[in-house]
Amino acid sequence: MMDGKEYCEYVSKTAPKTSELKTLLPAFCIGGIICMIGQGFTDLYAYLLPEAEESMIGALTSMTMIFFGALLTGFGIYDKIGGIAGAGSIVPITGFANSIASPAMEFRKEGIIFGLMAKMFVIAGPVIVTGVVSSVIVGIIYTIVAAV
Template sequence: MIDAKSYAEIVKEATPKTQEARTLFAAFGIGGVICMIGQAVFDVYAQFLNADEKTVSALTGMTMIFFGALLTGVGVYDKIGYYAGAGSIVPITGFANSIVSPAMEFHNEGIVFGLMARMFGVAGPIIVSGVCSSVAVGIIYYIVGVAA
């Protein structure tokens, strides 16, 4: 019987490669379009709401999260993701998708232990790493500020 190392070489040789050009093109195009939609939302809010830039920015993010959640709910986002790859993962809509999709998936196990408990199965690491790193940044800035 062949040993693991030479088998790994055969596998590597035979494994089909990702269609680089197609996936990169799709990620670039769809990612760019999602950002343009975000910019449009921002511009509309900035025009018609009497609010400072921070609030408009936050509202834009919330609106995009709503779009991502809704498209996930009606079953469109996974189809976009099939073609777009990172183009629909990296924008904030992808973050919404990663929260809504497990919540929908585990709805059958009940609202408390299914939907609510599993909601952060994919997005949990994002929130944990984000909050922890922001605390780290805050503490570093505080210490530097006190020392200075």
């Protein structure tokens, strides 16, 4: 028989690969549509709340998109979008909502505390940790630079 190294080379050469055109195009289009919807909400809130600051409008838009991401997850629609769009629906904030809502739903069966609450962040956890750690690092650098 072949040895392991030779076999791994054979497999990496012959295994079915992701077709770039077939995946990049839907990812671009659906990701773009999600962002367009987000921009639509931004414009809507800016129109409805002319006094509000830009950061406030941004926060409102994020909250709205998170709400719809979680809602579509609950209705069992977001995973179907994800199947077509791939990263196109993972990268926007709706994907972040999906990554928290889906384990919460999945592990609800093991109870509220040890199921839902404990497992809610199994996928989003690393993202949150990275966000917090990097903001602390940037904060320290900013403080030092400002002091100098």
